[in-house]
Amino acid sequence: MEIVFAGTPEFAAVILDGLIDNGYRPRLVLTQPDRVQGRGRKLNASAVKGVASKHGIAVFQPETLSMKKDSGRAAVAHVLESSVDTFIVAAYGLMIPEPLLKSPTYGAINVHASLLPRWRGAAPVEYSIMAGDRETGISIMQMDKGLDTGPVLATASTPIDPQETGATLTDRLAHIGSALLCNCLSRLHQLSARPQDESQATAAPKLNPSTAVIDWKKPAAEIHNQVRALAGRSTAWSTLLGGDQKVLIKIHAGEVLPEEPQREELQREEPQSMELKEVRSVSEARPGAIVRHDRQDLIVVQTSRGLYGIRLLQLALGKGTIQPASAARNGFAFLSDRSGAAFELIHG
CATH class of the missing domain: 3.40.50.170 (Formyl transferase, N-terminal domain)
Known part of the structure; x- marks a missing residue:
C-alpha cells in the first residue's frame, strides 16, 4: 500500500x-x-x-x-x-x-x-x-x-x-x-x-492565551479540570496579589477539597487554633483568597464553590522552577495563609 x-x-x-x-x-x-x-x-x-x-x-x-x-x-x-x-x-x-x-x-x-x-x-x-x-x-x-x-x-x-x-x-x-x-x-x-x-457536534478550537487564565469565580472542580487539561503545555496561571507583591504563578497540579476541614479533625485542635482555622477556611473569603486549611502540603484557595488546593506551582520569581506548594510557602512569605494574599480576579 x-x-x-x-x-x-x-x-x-x-x-x-x-x-x-x-x-x-x-x-x-x-x-x-x-x-x-x-x-x-x-x-x-x-x-x-x-x-x-x-x-x-x-x-x-x-x-x-x-x-x-x-x-x-x-x-x-x-x-x-x-x-x-x-x-x-x-x-x-x-x-x-x-x-x-x-x-x-x-x-x-x-x-x-x-x-x-x-x-x-x-x-x-x-x-x-x-x-x-x-x-x-x-x-x-x-x-x-x-x-x-x-x-x-x-x-x-x-x-x-x-x-x-x-x-x-x-x-x-x-x-x-x-x-x-x-x-x-x-x-x-x-x-x-x-x-x-x-x-x-461540539467545537474544540485552537487554544489561545486566555484559555490558560484561571477564573477563581468558577467552581473548584472546573478549575481543577482546567489545570489538568493544560498541565505541561500552556499551563494554567493566575496573578497573586499580596502586599506590594504581584506575582504570576503557573499551577501545574492540585486537587479539589471540601469546603471546610472535617469536624473530627477540628475537635482535636486547641480552642484558639480551632477558632482561627474555622474563620479562615469558611466560604466567607472571596474567590481567589488564600485560606487556612489543615492540608499543609497545599496552598488552599477559595473558589465560588469549594476549595482548590495547589500542589505544584511555578513562580515568575527566582529560578522559576516547578516546586511543591510546601517548599514555595517556606520560600515566599506572601504564599502563607496568614499573609492575606489573594489571586487576581478576572473581570468582564
Whole structure:
C-alpha cells in the first residue's frame, strides 16, 4: 500500500512509529517546517521528522498547501508525483486541500483524538478534560473539506481518569490511535463509513492565551479540570496579589477539597487554633483568597464553590522552577495563609 503520512507533534510521531512497526511504511512524510523554540532560540525539528529520519523516510516540510498560492500548488503536485493509495493525517497543522482528499485511491484518513462529532477541532484532548468528560477516544475518519466533519470509519473509547492530565491522555490516545489505524488499514476495502450526527457536534478550537487564565469565580472542580487539561503545555496561571507583591504563578497540579476541614479533625485542635482555622477556611473569603486549611502540603484557595488546593506551582520569581506548594510557602512569605494574599480576579 502506497501511503503518504502528514503529522507534526509527539501524538503523530507515535502513530507513525506504529505504522512502520506494522509494515505500513510511508513513501513520504509531511510535517511542519523546523521552528525556533525555547530560550536558546534554537531551530527544532518536529517529533514526526525525528521518527521519519530515523527510518530513512523522505521528509517534506512545506509552509503551506493552499491551492491559492504558487508554493502550495507546487507542494501538492510534489506529493502526488506518484500514485497514492491513502493519505493519512494525524495532528498535522495545515489545512488539507481537495486534491489530496480526492486523488488517493482510498482518499484521506484522519486520526482524531476524540469520539466524533464531540470535540471537532485542534484541541480535543484539552476540551474533553476541561468539560469534565468521563470518556473519550479515537476516531478514524474519512476526511472531507470540513473541519473534522467527514464520515467515521472506526472508533475506540477509553475512560478519562479524574486525575489525568492533557499530556498523559494524549500519550494514551496516540497508542490507541496507532493500533486502531493499523487495524483499519488491514481491512480498509471492507469498511463502510458512517456519517456524523451534526446535532451532537461540539467545537474544540485552537487554544489561545486566555484559555490558560484561571477564573477563581468558577467552581473548584472546573478549575481543577482546567489545570489538568493544560498541565505541561500552556499551563494554567493566575496573578497573586499580596502586599506590594504581584506575582504570576503557573499551577501545574492540585486537587479539589471540601469546603471546610472535617469536624473530627477540628475537635482535636486547641480552642484558639480551632477558632482561627474555622474563620479562615469558611466560604466567607472571596474567590481567589488564600485560606487556612489543615492540608499543609497545599496552598488552599477559595473558589465560588469549594476549595482548590495547589500542589505544584511555578513562580515568575527566582529560578522559576516547578516546586511543591510546601517548599514555595517556606520560600515566599506572601504564599502563607496568614499573609492575606489573594489571586487576581478576572473581570468582564
